[in-house]
Amino acid sequence: MTVLIAGGGIGGLTTALMLHQRGIDCEVFERSTEIKELGVGINTLPHAIKELAELGLLEALDAVGIRTLELIYQNRLGQVIWQEPRGLHAGLDFPQFSIHRGKLQRVLHEAVLGRLGNAAVHTGCEVVGFEQNKDQAILQIKERGSDRHREVSGSAIIACDGIHSVIRQSFHPGEGPPTWNGIMLWRGATEWEPFLTGESMVISGGMDAKLVLYPISREVTDSSKVLMNWAVGAKIGDAKAQPPRREDWNREGQMSELLPFVEDKFSLDVLDPLALIRGTEVFYEYPMCDRDPLTRWSRGRVTLLGDAAHPMYPVGSNGASQAILDARSLSDCLATNTNIVEALKAYEVERLPVTSEIVHTNRSGGPERVIDVVNQRAPDGFDDLHDVASAEELEAIVKGYSQLAGFNEDKVNAEKQ
Numbered sequence: 001m002t003v004l005i006a007g008g009g010i011g012g013l014t015t016a017l018m019l020h021q022r023g024i025d026c027e028v029f030e031r032s033t034e035i036k037e038l039g040v041g042i043n044t045l046p047h048a049i050k051e052l053a054e055l056g057l058l059e060a061l062d063a064v065g066i067r068t069l070e071l072i073y074q075n076r077l078g079q080v081i082w083q084e085p086r087g088l089h090a091g092l093d094f095p096q097f098s099i100h101r102g103k104l105q106r107v108l109h110e111a112v113l114g115r116l117g118n119a120a121v122h123t124g125c126e127v128v129g130f131e132q133n134k135d136q137a138i139l140q141i142k143e144r145g146s147d148r149h150r151e152v153s154g155s156a157i158i159a160c161d162g163i164h165s166v167i168r169q170s171f172h173p174g175e176g177p178p179t180w181n182g183i184m185l186w187r188g189a190t191e192w193e194p195f196l197t198g199e200s201m202v203i204s205g206g207m208d209a210k211l212v213l214y215p216i217s218r219e220v221t222d223s224s225k226v227l228m229n230w231a232v233g234a235k236i237g238d239a240k241a242q243p244p245r246r247e248d249w250n251r252e253g254q255m256s257e258l259l260p261f262v263e264d265k266f267s268l269d270v271l272d273p274l275a276l277i278r279g280t281e282v283f284y285e286y287p288m289c290d291r292d293p294l295t296r297w298s299r300g301r302v303t304l305l306g307d308a309a310h311p312m313y314p315v316g317s318n319g320a321s322q323a324i325l326d327a328r329s330l331s332d333c334l335a336t337n338t339n340i341v342e343a344l345k346a347y348e349v350e351r352l353p354v355t356s357e358i359v360h361t362n363r364s365g366g367p368e369r370v371i372d373v374v375n376q377r378a379p380d381g382f383d384d385l386h387d388v389a390s391a392e393e394l395e396a397i398v399k400g401y402s403q404l405a406g407f408n409e410d411k412v413n414a415e416k417q
């Protein structure tokens, strides 16, 4: 069996490592001519880290990321709404990581090259289509920088080509672009003094904007600092309208568009967001987009994985984490089922329902809804949080989400074998 993987992002590279671990041959076809360290910070949840640990990557992750110790939700005045330990500190057997997306991708890429060999990753290969028959699946590729087209055949195709997946598009030609909820997300990272434990993640929110802060690396020029990741999300348009610019994770943001959502909006103990943002040389914008969940991912010898299958709003730290869980499920199904078509179907049955529910839950704010609930009732802050929302109400939102996303204690620890 040879599996053809379209896309060398987090999902595609993890799939390659997991298939290789199970003795299944595979090759990755990536559009970019070089796998560069793109993006800024992401959080990877403990159940996904468990999978990467089983691939032997924990040490490599520790070298480039930061284990997230706690998560704090607060209002724009820095009043704490919810605070909880994360990863090992929450009694789980695996940590959560705050990490630069590009560095996570590099860790995976280096592992793929080291284990599968350089010939397993084909860069500069844009997937433009596919065909299949009862015996094989054929990937149609255009080589970047030339007009050369070629075809590669294998036993199955896994589409890991992200939110603009061409393979998903050929399954659903009428689907159109991703839908935007009117929120723009600006993201950046710069060297800054650590706050609280030095491994804390803080999400602060007012009615106008939410601000996410967490350190992602200790690899900095000034050893008293960390690489501090920040993101600001603010509503700038109508839900269902087209975003002002096409969604592209690499599009640079404009300071003049962002500042009105930060100036005089936050008063935090942990740091001065305005100074942090002004001190960031380059930052990026990304309209918060997703797509409606599909009813099918697999057709014959071809299936979808990660953002190609279930693009979701980047709340609740689930984008990369769910792609990693997909990779585990898919590899197990292919390793334990000699019929490829049935294996891809079994993967879909396991992963489609849960990821669809996460897409829907993220639309209503995911766990960050605790901030919205409190802000709606007490926009100017509170003397006693419990006059505004009960501990039970807040717990139901946050714990309900971790249960849904699958990183609660019972699941992570029980599944370790």
Ligand SMILES: Cc1cc2nc3c(=O)[nH]c(=O)nc-3n(C[C@H](O)[C@H](O)[C@H](O)COP(=O)(O)OP(=O)(O)OC[C@H]3O[C@@H](n4cnc5c(N)ncnc54)[C@H](O)[C@@H]3O)c2cc1C
Binding pocket: 006, 007, 008, 009, 010, 011, 012, 029, 030, 031, 032, 038, 039, 040, 041, 042, 101, 125, 126, 127, 128, 160, 161, 162, 163, 164, 165, 166, 187, 249, 250, 305, 306, 307, 308, 314, 319, 320, 321, 323
């Ligand atoms: C450049 C970039 C920066 C990002 N930055 C952030 C961030 O800062 N924060 C965040 O939360 N999420 C970010 N994401 C998204 C995040 O990585 C994903 O949500 C998550 O990791 C799921 O991974 P995925 O592999 O399914 O998709 P992706 O990580 O999007 O990977 C898709 C891969 O497929 C490749 N590809 C696309 N089309 C084709 C094609 N036709 N042929 C061959 N290859 C193709 C892309 O170049 C990419 O390498 C970023 C994604 C990208 C591509």
